[in-house]
Amino acid sequence: MKAVYHHHREKGHCPVKKFFNQYTDTRGKNILTSIDAKIKHLVSLNGISKNLAKPLTGYSFLQLGIRKTKDILIRINFIRYRDLLVLLHAFEKPSNYSNAKVKKEVDKEYEIAEQHRLNFISNPQSYEEY
Amino acid sequence: MKNIKQQMNKIDAMADARNDERYDRNFRSASLRLRLADEIFNARETKKLSQQALAKHIFSTQKVISRIENGDVNIGIDIFDRLSEELDFSTDNLLRIFNRIEYSRKIEIVSPVKQFANKRFFTSLGAEITNAFSSAFTSSELA
Numbered sequence: 001m002k003a004v005y006h007h008h009r010e011k012g013h014c015p016v017k018k019f020f021n022q023y024t025d026t027r028g029k030n031i032l033t034s035i036d037a038k039i040k041h042l043v044s045l046n047g048i049s050k051n052l053a054k055p056l057t058g059y060s061f062l063q064l065g066i067r068k069t070k071d072i073l074i075r076i077n078f079i080r081y082r083d084l085l086v087l088l089h090a091f092e093k094p095s096n097y098s099n100a101k102v103k104k105e106v107d108k109e110y111e112i113a114e115q116h117r118l119n120f121i122s123n124p125q126s127y128e129e130y
Numbered sequence: 131m132k133n134i135k136q137q138m139n140k141i142d143a144m145a146d147a148r149n150d151e152r153y154d155r156n157f158r159s160a161s162l163r164l165r166l167a168d169e170i171f172n173a174r175e176t177k178k179l180s181q182q183a184l185a186k187h188i189f190s191t192q193k194v195i196s197r198i199e200n201g202d203v204n205i206g207i208d209i210f211d212r213l214s215e216e217l218d219f220s221t222d223n224l225l226r227i228f229n230r231i232e233y234s235r236k237i238e239i240v241s242p243v244k245q246f247a248n249k250r251f252f253t254s255l256g257a258e259i260t261n262a263f264s265s266a267f268t269s270s271e272l273a
Contacts, residue, residue, distance in 0.1 A: 021143045030156055032147035051165070051171035051199045067202040074141030108157065130144075 001046050003039050003085045003130035006029050006120045015116060016076065016087040026101050035066050035074070039085070039130070047080040059110055061088060071095050077113035079120070085125060086120055089113035162199070165227045167201040173217035174199075188212040 005014035023032050042049055042064065048089060053062040064076040077089045091109040120126060147153060174184055174195075181195040190209065197203045198213075205213075213221070224230075 005209055017142065017144070021141045024141075024143050024146065028143070029147040029150050029152070030146055033150075033156040034160045036144060036147065037157050037164060041161060041164045041201075049168070051167055052174075054203065065198070065200055065202075067200075 001043050001080075001083050001085055003043050003087060004127040005130055006086050006088050006126045007012065007126045008116065008119060009123060009126055014087075015018075015112075016090045017128065019090040031066070031068055031074070035076070038064060038066060039076075043085055047078075047085045050106075052080075056110065060116055061113055067095075068092065068095055075109070077110070077116075079108065079117055081120070081124065088116040088120065160226070161196070161205065161229075164201040164207075165229065167199050169219070169223050169227050170195075170213060170217065171199045173219065173223065177217060184213075186215065187216045 005017045005104065007014050020032060020035070023029065042052055047053065047062075053064060055062055057076075061077045061079045064078060066074040066076070068074050071094050072092055073092055074090065074092055076087060078085055078087050080086075089109065089112055093106050093109070097103065098108075174181070178189075181192045181199070185192045185195045188209065189212070194203070194209075198205055198209075213219075217223075
């Protein structure tokens with residue numbers, strides 16, 4: 001199994017790769033290293049890990065969680081497709097929230113991930129090497 | 131504007147992070163945390179303990195267990211000690227966590243050889259002792 005970035009043809013970029021590009025400073029590089037270790041660990045387990053890759057109710061993709069700070073989490077949505085681990089979408093969210101507005105924003109991110117999933121399924125060749 | 135967008139698409143922050151001098155060290159630490167996370171999660175599942183129950187046994191909180199199992203935190207030696215005791219960690223668990231599984235294989239391979247060698251040693255030693263005793267008794271009887 002190998003990890004790949006989903007390439008969105010209409011947008012002309014890889015959403016997850018673009019998301020990673022905001023972490024360019026020293027702290028950001030440490031975060032990216034943690035993400036890289038997690039993705040590679042998951043690949044070594046064929047994308048199956050009950051404690052790392054969590055399914056989401058109502059969605060057909062899995063989720064990888066990385067703690068950015070005490071209050072902010074990074075979520076990476078992915079699917080297993082044949083021998084590929086396809087990185088669909090990534091976003092930041094607060095670790096604790098009860099606010100309806102924040103919940104709506106998070107749901108919106110999952111909807112985007114679902115759109116990326118459908119986009120990839122219709123064009124399974126649209127990916128870039130991780 | 132188009133050029134800026136094109137340049138942005140060319141940036142690969144992950145590739146930059148991999149080229150950083152601290153990458154290897156940080157990657158090794160993160161991998162260690164993830165292997166520990168797997169071992170703790172699997173051992174907890176085997177023992178059919180909830181995160182809450184395990185946390186109670188080791189005088190911690192469910193949040194801490196969740197973060198450990200997600201590979202997000204470095205744990206102290208005291209928590210590791212309590213966890214390994216509660217989850218009955220064996221040397222195999224430790225070898226897997228510290229990625230020293232090749233030693234585990236060596237032990238497995240060497241072990242039958244050692245057993246055989248030990249058996250031969252003790253058999254020959256036993257034979258020598260028996261001989262010594264029998265000759266001693268024989269000589270004392272003769273005397």
